[in-house]
Amino acid sequence: MRNPLQQFSVIAGISLLAACGGSEPQPPAEEEREAATEATASADVAEAEAPTAESASASETATLADFTPDVAHGEELFVQCQTCHVLEEGVNRIGPSLAGVIGRPAGAVEGFNYTPANADSGIVWTPEEMFRYLENPRAVIPGTNMIFVGFPDGQDRADLVAYLQASAAE
Ligand code: HEC
Numbered sequence: 001m002r003n004p005l006q007q008f009s010v011i012a013g014i015s016l017l018a019a020c021g022g023s024e025p026q027p028p029a030e031e032e033r034e035a036a037t038e039a040t041a042s043a044d045v046a047e048a049e050a051p052t053a054e055s056a057s058a059s060e061t062a063t064l065a066d067f068t069p070d071v072a073h074g075e076e077l078f079v080q081c082q083t084c085h086v087l088e089e090g091v092n093r094i095g096p097s098l099a100g101v102i103g104r105p106a107g108a109v110e111g112f113n114y115t116p117a118n119a120d121s122g123i124v125w126t127p128e129e130m131f132r133y134l135e136n137p138r139a140v141i142p143g144t145n146m147i148f149v150g151f152p153d154g155q156d157r158a159d160l161v162a163y164l165q166a167s168a169a170e
Helices: 004-020 030-052 056-061 071-078 127-133 154-169
Strands: none
Touching: 071 154, 127 154
């Protein structure tokens, strides 16, 4: 038989859960919730940083000018974009046409339904911006619905940017 105080804390616990809402199970104590959040956060960081750990210091400081681009390799890498993008003018797939993308403002393709995050980013796709974006698109445009993890290697990004530029000149 519980004493009244224990019963009260059970009820308080239940209403706390109810107040949290949702159907997901909630950890009972504040500290545990915080610990769980921290654990998730650090797991996210670990996940985000793991593949780039070696190149992280280099890529933070690297700029497009540090690389001698290889257009042919950029073309190979573009295969990864082709699931969603083509370089033909006016052809939108999951993502907007990338015809002539270098030099144009973000969100400028007619008839493509951008997220506000992309449309209102204020970015102009200069080679340098594209280089920066392709490292981690969702960090450069938080809220974009482009699902692409990015290229941690600056050389890869430089190659792809050069390919996009070269394809526009054709
Ligand atoms: C899984 C599909 C997908 C892949 C793969 C993908 N993208 Fe995208 N991309 C999108 C979508 C969707 C958008 C529109 C994002 C928005 O509106 O938030 C977009 C937007 C963009 C934009 C902004 C265009 C503009 O007009 O503002 C650029 C630049 C871009 N992608 C480049 C690339 C490159 C380069 C690759 C390959 C490395 C790539 N994307 C891979 C789906 C994809």
